[in-house]
Amino acid sequence: MARWVVTCPECDHTFTYCVIEPAILEQAFRDPYRVVPRPTLPDRGDNRTCPNCKIESNYLPFHLFYRDDERGEARAHSESPGSDGCPISAKSKRSNHHARR
């Protein structure tokens, strides 16, 4: 799911500020510039506690970054069968040896 993320100025950890509602995304995709409207933040910014270092920082609208999780999920999904990569390359090496004999 797409979301707004912020980066902690203390430890550079990026965490979710808020999840973007599908209805808002759908509207943005109909926009010729595909601009996803940023959430409304208080004038003096919004305080969020970093889940990594537990330090509370003040975030302004320009601190928000759009992130689409779909790619991340795909990568996470391919991580588990990625361990197959080693045995496969070992096998091909062995068959290469066979061919030479």
Ligand SMILES: [Zn+2]
């Ligand atoms: Zn932090």
